[in-house]
Amino acid sequence: MSRVAIVTGGTRGIGEAISLALEEQGFSVAANYAGNDEKARAFTEKTGIQSFRWDVGDHQACLEGCAMVAEILGPVDIVVNNAGITRDGVLAKMSFDDWNEVMRINLGGCFNMAKATFGGMRERGWGRIVNIGSINGQAGQYGQVNYAAAKSGIHGFTKALAQEGAKYGVTVNAIAPGYIDTDMVAAVPAAVLEKIVAKIPVGRLGHAEEIARGVAFFCSDDAGFVTGSTLSINGGQHMY
Ligand code: NDP
DSSP states (O other): OOOEEEETTTTSHHHHHHHHHHHHTTOEEEEEESSOHHHHHHHHHHHOOEEEEOOTTOHHHHHHHHHHHHHHHOSEEEEEEOOOOOOOOOGGGOOHHHHHHHIIIIIHHHHHHHHHHHHHHHHHTOEEEEEEOOHHHHHOOTTOHHHHHHHHHHHHHHHHHHHHHGGGTEEEEEEEEOOBSSHHHHTSOHHHHHHHHHTOTTSSOBOHHHHHHHHHHHHSGGGTTOOSOEEEESTTSSOO
């Protein structure tokens, strides 16, 4: 039986590319999404990959959603915490709701999904958790104290959970993408985007598939000795 992977936010953008890459690798993939039913339906029709709607920021919904996936596809071996949102604004203009919602979904989602699946992976002696962080969690970004804090938190979460999973065959790694040509980046004003691209040594935005290939490596058997690590895929924009 093939291994089962859940990709949160897996029906569009970077998540869609990840779902496809993991399916190509031979895993049974469940693509989670938040509310864009139309896009999810089109994705499932096009790819044959089943999509499941729940809010990763809702703890109970994650427990129930993961249980449903396990019932349909089998025990969950791989989780890719990709779902994420932005609610940008300088601190003076950022509401508590903007702060809280980004923390709840981007960082809380990782905790909720790990709570729902990590125990089973540990018991079965094999598991892969890959968390999608961000260059802005590593370097900070003007107007994004909420997003930068949540993404930075993901990098800490990854290293801490990696230590808990290591001796049970469960690896936990992160990817820190730079600017990738998805809907999220399409929302950035053109003039701002031009300035961002000018700072990318490779001279262009990244593609979702370039992130997906990194995720696929972390999920492979070949990566069994790689844990607690963060792979930056950012065209050289931020190096450390
Ligand atoms: P998109 O906005 O294109 O897609 C976001 C996906 O996440 C959608 O599938 C959406 O579902 C889902 N989602 C949002 N909120 C929730 C929720 N509460 N529960 C479940 N699913 C949810 O994002 P990208 O593909 O651009 O980004 C993917 C990840 O990569 C994010 O974590 C982002 O922060 C990170 N990233 C992106 C970068 C970029 O340049 N694009 C750079 C660095 C990091 P639905 O379709 O239903 O709305």
